Amino acid sequence: MSSLKFTPTCLHLFSFFLTCCSIRTAAPTPSPSLSAAMNLSGPLLLLLLTAACVVSGVNLxxxxxxxxxxxxxxxxxxxxxxxxxxxxxxxxxxxxxxxxxxxxxxxxxxxxxxxxxxxxxxxxxxxxxxxxxxxxxxxxxxxxxxxxxxxxxxxxxxxxxxxxxxxxxxxxxxxxxxxxxxxx
Structure with a gap:
């Protein structure tokens, strides 16, 4: 299996995805931009994250x-x-x-x-x-x-x-x- 390296951009995207997953159960109301991103289904958001990471040469x-x-x-x-x-x-x-x-x-x-x-x-x-x-x-x-x-x-x-x-x-x-x- 080939091994690519994380880029700071992908780390932020991965962190954002994990944050979106956890915010769905949290009580505070997220910002409008975060709400819009959360309206994407989890699988679609993960697909977008994976595509961005593959394009940037990232190893998950x-x-x-x-x-x-x-x-x-x-x-x-x-x-x-x-x-x-x-x-x-x-x-x-x-x-x-x-x-x-x-x-x-x-x-x-x-x-x-x-x-x-x-x-x-x-x-x-x-x-x-x-x-x-x-x-x-x-x-x-x-x-x-x-x-x-x-x-x-x-x-x-x-x-x-x-x-x-x-x-x-x-x-x-x-x-x-x-x-x-x-x-x-």
């Missing part, structure tokens, strides 16, 4: 996708998307006090990525934790990062592995999905 199998795949491998009966928009830290951005242990898993994951971004060995666009591609193995209840990963790949993989295992051992509270982060 980089770290963000690998993290989602790892979560679903460790917990086969769970969709990784359910964690997007959970609590104060799961999904894009994060602030305040975590609402529960699961949200703490997301805060720890954010802090792990932040530490990698500050590491001088992992400078450069393609060594950043959100875009780096790494190798791993996993199954129900376990995950391991490949010894063939270089330092930066191993660090990103380890952040994702710890979070996926943390999610698996922590309760999911539906009341904490779609928390308005302004109140965090």
């Amino acid at each position: 199998y980089a770290s963000v996708a690998s993290f989602g795949n790892m979560i679903e491998c460790v917990q086969p009966d769970v969709s990784a998307l359910q964690y997007n928009g959970y609590g104060c830290y799961c999904g894009f951005g994060g602030r305040g006090t975590p609402v529960d242990e699961l949200d703490q898993c997301c805060k720890d994951h954010d802090e792990c990525y932040a530490a990698q971004k500050r590491n001088s060995q992992c400078r450069g666009t393609f060594n950043q934790p959100y875009v780096i591609s790494y190798d791993y193995n996993c199954g129900r209840g376990w995950a391991s990062c490949s010894a063939s990963n270089n330092y930066c790949k191993a660090a990103a993989c380890e952040c994702d592995r710890e979070a996926a295992l943390c999610f698996a051992r922590t309760d999911y509270n539906l009341q904490n999905k779609g928390v308005n982060k302004r109140f965090c």
Whole structure:
């Protein structure tokens, strides 16, 4: 399988798609432009995202996708998307006090990525934790990062592995999905 790299544009599109999926269940009214985008059906929006990413030479199998795949491998009966928009830290951005242990898993994951971004060995666009591609193995209840990963790949993989295992051992509270982060 050929491996392309994420571009910042596609990362924003992917984040936008995930945000649209989570906003459908949130109480606040989105902006008019976001409402118009949300009127597109999920499959059509995903098709447009995929087309934009293919045209721009993007690999949807980089770290963000690998993290989602790892979560679903460790917990086969769970969709990784359910964690997007959970609590104060799961999904894009994060602030305040975590609402529960699961949200703490997301805060720890954010802090792990932040530490990698500050590491001088992992400078450069393609060594950043959100875009780096790494190798791993996993199954129900376990995950391991490949010894063939270089330092930066191993660090990103380890952040994702710890979070996926943390999610698996922590309760999911539906009341904490779609928390308005302004109140965090």
